Amino acid sequence: MRVPIFTKLFISLFMTSILLVIGMTFFVSYSFKSGFQEYLNQQEKKEVGRLANLLSGYYSADDGWQTLRMQPEIWAEMFVKIGMPFPGEHSAPERHPSPNIELGPGPDRGPEHGRERHEFPPRNAAVAEEFGPISHRLFLENKDHQWVAGVYFPDQEETSVEWFREPIKQSGKVVGWIVLKQKDQLSGPLVGQFYAQQQSNLIWIIGLAGLASLIVALGLVRHFLLPLKRLQKGANALSEGDYSFTFEGGSNDEFGELANRFQYLAGSLKRQKESREQWLVDISHELRTPIAVLRSELEAIQDGIRKPEMKRMDSMHHQVMGLRRLVDDLYLLSKTDAGGYQLDVRRLDIIALVQSVANRFEHRIEQKGLVLTRALSAPVFIMGDEKTLEQLCVNLFENSLRYTDAPGTIKLAAQADKDDVVLLFEDSSPGVEEVHLDKLFARLYRVDQSRSRSHGGSGLGLSICQNIVMMHGGSIVAKRSELGGLVIEVRLKREINNG
Numbered sequence: 001m002r003v004p005i006f007t008k009l010f011i012s013l014f015m016t017s018i019l020l021v022i023g024m025t026f027f028v029s030y031s032f033k034s035g036f037q038e039y040l041n042q043q044e045k046k047e048v049g050r051l052a053n054l055l056s057g058y059y060s061a062d063d064g065w066q067t068l069r070m071q072p073e074i075w076a077e078m079f080v081k082i083g084m085p086f087p088g089e090h091s092a093p094e095r096h097p098s099p100n101i102e103l104g105p106g107p108d109r110g111p112e113h114g115r116e117r118h119e120f121p122p123r124n125a126a127v128a129e130e131f132g133p134i135s136h137r138l139f140l141e142n143k144d145h146q147w148v149a150g151v152y153f154p155d156q157e158e159t160s161v162e163w164f165r166e167p168i169k170q171s172g173k174v175v176g177w178i179v180l181k182q183k184d185q186l187s188g189p190l191v192g193q194f195y196a197q198q199q200s201n202l203i204w205i206i207g208l209a210g211l212a213s214l215i216v217a218l219g220l221v222r223h224f225l226l227p228l229k230r231l232q233k234g235a236n237a238l239s240e241g242d243y244s245f246t247f248e249g250g251s252n253d254e255f256g257e258l259a260n261r262f263q264y265l266a267g268s269l270k271r272q273k274e275s276r277e278q279w280l281v282d283i284s285h286e287l288r289t290p291i292a293v294l295r296s297e298l299e300a301i302q303d304g305i306r307k308p309e310m311k312r313m314d315s316m317h318h319q320v321m322g323l324r325r326l327v328d329d330l331y332l333l334s335k336t337d338a339g340g341y342q343l344d345v346r347r348l349d350i351i352a353l354v355q356s357v358a359n360r361f362e363h364r365i366e367q368k369g370l371v372l373t374r375a376l377s378a379p380v381f382i383m384g385d386e387k388t389l390e391q392l393c394v395n396l397f398e399n400s401l402r403y404t405d406a407p408g409t410i411k412l413a414a415q416a417d418k419d420d421v422v423l424l425f426e427d428s429s430p431g432v433e434e435v436h437l438d439k440l441f442a443r444l445y446r447v448d449q450s451r452s453r454s455h456g457g458s459g460l461g462l463s464i465c466q467n468i469v470m471m472h473g474g475s476i477v478a479k480r481s482e483l484g485g486l487v488i489e490v491r492l493k494r495e496i497n498n499g
Contacts, residue, residue, distance in 0.1 A: 009221045017213030025202050033195065041162070041182045044134050048166045050082050052178045055140065056168050059175045065148045068140065075149045079135050137181040141165075143174055153181060227255035234262055243270035282444040282459075287326070290319040329460040332391070333443070333467065343385040343471060347495060350382050350389065350421055351414055357393040358412055361401065369406030375413040380421045381495045384472050392468045395461040396488055400427040409483055420474075422491050429484035437478045440486075441466045462488075 058067050058074065068074055139150030161181055168176040237245035243266050297316050300306040335341040355376065365372045400410045408428035415422045432440070444459040462478075465488075469476040474492040481487040 009224065010217055013217040013220060014213055017217065018210055021206055021209040021213065025206055029198065029202055032198065041164075044180060044182065045164055045166070047082065047134060048138070048164065048178050048180050051078060051138070052166045052168045054078050054081065055176070055178065056170050059168070059170050061170075065140065065142055065176065068149045072149055075140075076135070134180070139179050140168075141177040141179055143176055145177065148176065150179075151181075227259065231255070231259060231262060234259075234266070238262075238266060238269065241273075243267075243273060279443060283330070287323070290323050290326075294319050326460075329464060333460055333464050341388070341471070343388065345383050345385055347381055347383055348386050348389075349379045350384070350423070350492065351376050351378070351380050353386065353389060354393055354412065354414065354423060357390060357397060361397045365401060365410060368401065368404075369408075370401070370404055371407075371409045373409060373411045375411070377414050377416050380414070380416045382421065382472075382492050383495050384492070388468045388471070392465050392490070395465050396425040396490075399461055399488070400425055400486075403430070404428055404485060405430060408485070411483065416494065419494060420491050421494055422489060424487055424489055426481045426483055426487040427485040428481070431480055431484050432478070432486050434480065437480070440478045441476070465490075 055068075055078065059065060060067065136151055139152060140148040142148055164180040164182055166178040166180070167174045168178060234245050245266060246263070294316055297306070297312055297319075301308050301312065306312060332341075355374075358372065358374065362372055397410075404410060404427040410428075411424070411426040413424040413426070415424070441462045443463045466476050469490055469492070472492055474490065476488065476490050479487045479489060
């Protein structure tokens, strides 16, 4: 099943936000619960410290804690002195039997014969377990950790309870301990009610945060995918052949860069389309002329207007050969354009190759009344395909021979440096204006007037030369010659370590 990217991004952003909110909520809840109890415990410890200072005055070096044992009401009075609540019968915790502690030496002071012990708070009082007054969770121990006064807790091994002991000192010596029962976490019905209220508030917070996350996720996804939708619309337009579509990047990010690339692609495709259409028009025009001449000659012979003389046959043969050259050039150009031409790359002396082609053209150059001059260097070796490089030289010589007026000069030169070899094919007038130089390598492009169709040729020679040079990793440019005509500069890579 196809899942749109909008859905994927929305779910990812929304779920991430929800998980973060839930995680943060539980963390806050736990932190509040533990932190609040820790705060309460610390406050109680401070109160216990104050109580320990007061109790130190009731200790006697002779009788120990006998005063508190005999007068347990003093225990309650001390809570009032330090401003700590000591509730009445409505809030005392459940009582446990006090341990049988001897009151001191003597025959009548044992567990069976001692005084009746009074307990504070009273037995019938009741108080909330979790938030009961501190007086109901405190008791006094002597220095040997024996119960003296306060609430007696028989089980001091509860795992959920923390026992805090504050030493009571007199003259720098520990004479007893104040023991406080504290919980390490909130519990009980009152806490449950309070905690439930907090949980309810947190649920509302989660709900509101989830709603906000939903709205933000929708907005962000729409914002992020808006450029992508424009790109999709533009891609559909390109696939339908509409190259005039304008890609509006609108952002200085990857989407904006991608939109610029699409815009460049649209412009490139548009230029290629226009070039292809122009190419078809030009080819049709190039083929129409010789075909029209052939047709008129043949129809004249068929109608008996002209006789099939040798002169007529030569004219038709000339037109056929022109068509053949055009077809051959088109075939070679299409092969080099598509990259389907297989180069037979070998080590060869490019200077010797140029000399060989120049020797073949020397007679034709002289017949036209032109002079061929050479300024070639010593042998220079390159890695290349001999057949296509020979075609390159032939096309450049044909171009100079065809478009140079007599009397004139064709100059052939070569310059070599450490990395490259530069071949210069230069001719005399007529020249080419600067505005036409960059267009000379376009297919079927001819400069008007002097370099016109009347000179023959298919108009594809320089385009083929450009493809051949590019296949060899070189470059070719056209410049104005000091001789008054044109100079074609071909730069090719020398063979590495050619000696």
